[in-house]
Amino acid sequence: MTDFPAKLLAGYRNFMSGRYSDERERYRVLAETGQNPHTLLIACCDSRAAPETIFDCGPGELFVVRNVANMVPPFEPDGQFHATSAALEYAVEVLEIDNIVVMGHGRCGGIRAALDPSMSPLSPGDFIGRWMALVKPAAEQIQSNEFMTQAERQTALERVSIRNSIANLETFPFVKKRGEKGELSVHGAWFDISSGELWIMDSKGDFVRPDLTELPVQAEQASA
Amino acid sequence: MTDFPAKLLAGYRNFMSGRYSDERERYRVLAETGQNPHTLLIACCDSRAAPETIFDCGPGELFVVRNVANMVPPFEPDGQFHATSAALEYAVEVLEIDNIVVMGHGRCGGIRAALDPSMSPLSPGDFIGRWMALVKPAAEQIQSNEFMTQAERQTALERVSIRNSIANLETFPFVKKRGEKGELSVHGAWFDISSGELWIMDSKGDFVRPDLTELPVQAEQASA
Amino acid sequence: MTDFPAKLLAGYRNFMSGRYSDERERYRVLAETGQNPHTLLIACCDSRAAPETIFDCGPGELFVVRNVANMVPPFEPDGQFHATSAALEYAVEVLEIDNIVVMGHGRCGGIRAALDPSMSPLSPGDFIGRWMALVKPAAEQIQSNEFMTQAERQTALERVSIRNSIANLETFPFVKKRGEKGELSVHGAWFDISSGELWIMDSKGDFVRPDLTELPVQAEQASA
Amino acid sequence: MTDFPAKLLAGYRNFMSGRYSDERERYRVLAETGQNPHTLLIACCDSRAAPETIFDCGPGELFVVRNVANMVPPFEPDGQFHATSAALEYAVEVLEIDNIVVMGHGRCGGIRAALDPSMSPLSPGDFIGRWMALVKPAAEQIQSNEFMTQAERQTALERVSIRNSIANLETFPFVKKRGEKGELSVHGAWFDISSGELWIMDSKGDFVRPDLTELPVQAEQASA
Numbered sequence A, B, C, D: 001m002t003d004f005p006a007k008l009l010a011g012y013r014n015f016m017s018g019r020y021s022d023e024r025e026r027y028r029v030l031a032e033t034g035q036n037p038h039t040l041l042i043a044c045c046d047s048r049a050a051p052e053t054i055f056d057c058g059p060g061e062l063f064v065v066r067n068v069a070n071m072v073p074p075f076e077p078d079g080q081f082h083a084t085s086a087a088l089e090y091a092v093e094v095l096e097i098d099n100i101v102v103m104g105h106g107r108c109g110g111i112r113a114a115l116d117p118s119m120s121p122l123s124p125g126d127f128i129g130r131w132m133a134l135v136k137p138a139a140e141q142i143q144s145n146e147f148m149t150q151a152e153r154q155t156a157l158e159r160v161s162i163r164n165s166i167a168n169l170e171t172f173p174f175v176k177k178r179g180e181k182g183e184l185s186v187h188g189a190w191f192d193i194s195s196g197e198l199w200i201m202d203s204k205g206d207f208v209r210p211d212l213t214e215l216p217v218q219a220e221q222a223s224a
Helices: A006-017 A019-033 A083-094 A109-114 A127-143 A150-169 A173-180 B006-017 B019-033 B083-094 B109-114 B127-143 B150-169 B173-180 C006-017 C019-033 C083-094 C109-114 C127-143 C150-169 C173-180 D006-017 D019-033 D083-094 D109-114 D127-143 D150-169 D173-180
Strands: A039-044 A062-067 A099-105 A185-191 A198-201 B039-044 B062-067 B099-105 B185-191 B198-201 C039-044 C062-067 C099-105 C185-191 C198-201 D039-044 D062-067 D099-105 D185-191 D198-201
Touching (some): A006 A019, A039 A083, A062 A083, A062 B083, A083 A099, A083 A173, A083 B062, A083 B083, A083 B109, A083 B127, A099 A150, A109 A127, A109 A150, A109 B083, A127 A150, A127 B083, A150 A185, A150 A198, A150 C150, A173 A185, B006 B019, B062 B083, B083 B099, B099 B150, B109 B127, B109 B150, B127 B150, B150 B185, B150 B198, B173 B185, C006 C019, C039 C083, C062 C083, C083 C099, C083 C173, C083 D062, C083 D083, C083 D109, C099 C150, C109 C127, C109 C150, C109 D083, C150 C185, C173 C185, D006 D019, D039 D083, D062 D083, D099 D150, D109 D127, D127 D150, D150 D198, D173 D185
Parallel strands (some): A039 A062, A039 A099, A099 A185, B039 B062, B039 B099, B099 B185, C039 C099, C099 C185, D039 D062, D099 D185
Antiparallel strands (some): A062 B062, A185 A198, B185 B198, C062 D062, C185 C198, D185 D198
């Protein structure tokens, strides 16, 4: 008997008798031929905003980066470890994905931390403090607005963070190049945990709710 | 009409009429009271190995980091941006998660790249090359072993990478401290995309298949 | 033959043969006994946001003030003409209304003017400039935020204006007094012209979408 | 659950499933392209005299000011807050409306207050008293007429107030200028709540009932 969390093993047992059992052949083919995901999805670590759940995606569809507050740092070819930049490079240059989606969400803890000027480092390394410095100029400007409520400031910075990540994406030469060739498109999305609403970013950077009634009905959605 | 990928919007529509509709109240409560996930799951970006799918987890259960080859860098309080260390710090110090699981998987593209000595940088920044340097000593030694097959070398390095991440986890003072107090436990797992098999790491670092028949039946699995 | 706009006369003819014909007795009684509206509604002049339409209210229900950007000035007993303060005084002290609702809306032209630092006076009297000075401090702070889009700034100030009006309402002694006695409650609402969504202000000043499914079914809604 | 008046939420629900549902596209276009109302309508706050109801107007048609007794103050470029003058300036200079209609009505509470010499201030600020001072000379002369009944005095002052507002409109240079160019026409109307009758002001300032049978039949009334 292992001390591996029993809850996770029970979940795995459900997966094997349920979804895997239904999609056994799909997993086998995906293992043989390799993955060919259509989308790189950059999302937050938050336990309430799993992209495969929200977009009802099956195996093979989404190449997923998850970090705190769904951020992309700017292009920094400095020889350091860059988890997000490495995943981006692999998704664009090897997998040749068609879309990049940066998905933020409501009530994001990283964003909340960025808006809290009184927050002290969580540990001597202050990793969250450093990481959230990626949106620090916006965080300071938004936090100093005395006319917005705290919740409004939070939503505002969540959306700024998505636009900021998208702007940083464009600083990567390989993203820019494939985008200019029309082989790659970049999108933003924001998920409201409480209501389940999805808002998507339009060409002006604003977030609007998509009209789902206009979608063509797809016989089988979950094909990669 | 937006140019947001129609496939994703169709998936979102499925989510809203299906899972969200069933779990509306759970999402609402999770939004109100905040997340309280039991596990930090460090997984690969690979589109075939989504942890929520494999462990059949609902909203609120898993705080998820996904980067190429599910890696944790060593503790480096150098003031740079560290996506993974920041998420780790937040999960342990703010969310006080009970478990950390590092999950690798078969046919990992990052691991394959690390084992390919002829591979040239994917882009001038060589982000994947730099990132995979985290397992470079092991990769070189395994690749030079002429008695293993390429598939054996691949699986071997996938598992080394999991043990390496776990060893790096222990270099973070806050992980070590909470582990010593018995408030945090750290685990490894490896998922075989082709067969659906899950292997878990035992106390010696070996990967074994758990006996699922020993599991207590849980009335309702998906509670956070 | 008059030069009164034919469009309006045709509309009036529709009213007489339609709604008035159906509600003849109600109009007669309302004329005899006087009005007894339950709500003072302070709304914008905008042609797309008529409160009787949005709340499907019949004659006798809403006592309505409409000015640009649905504003309430602060209590200024200075002997000048105060259109809004006079209506407020009459609604509270004579009609003893139960609720005050300040309703703003999206794409408000007055708010847009307040956010446009380059706007010159519309006429030598600069009446709009002076009127919108009621939200000037907030307008300046929001306009200077370079990380929000223009549409986000617009929505932010529309909501600030509602909270500002509500704060100003509380400066009127008779509003405060009846509120403290529990005889009067004050609410905020924001209407999205494009989507038809109504957002209402919660106790923290945030705007949220009400759950209409929780409403009791009312046999006849439109009774005063 | 919110404490927002349930009656209003129920009305909104009716609106969404009824009128909005029928006119969704019209609202969307009005949001996109902006409003272009043909008429500025200056009406009373009275709950029994909503102009959109009486003229059966749809979204986008009427830019509406509502204050007590449908009054327009004289042109006073004194740097103070002027709700009505600001709306007038915006309607004429920005929206370039074609018509201004001042609509009074029977049994107006503001007019009744103006005719009551024994009335004490409703509150220490005496806002209604100050506001109704706009028709004070007429109110005093009419009230002192011992040969008219009280109901006759009331109707007389209601109509004087309309003419007074129209005279004050002409003191605004931008109204005068556009009127002289033939781009703007100004009208008066009086609505009898009890009977539903609409009386319109003729060129001599008298109120007469329009002959609706002369109206051309309009295929679709509600176009802006």
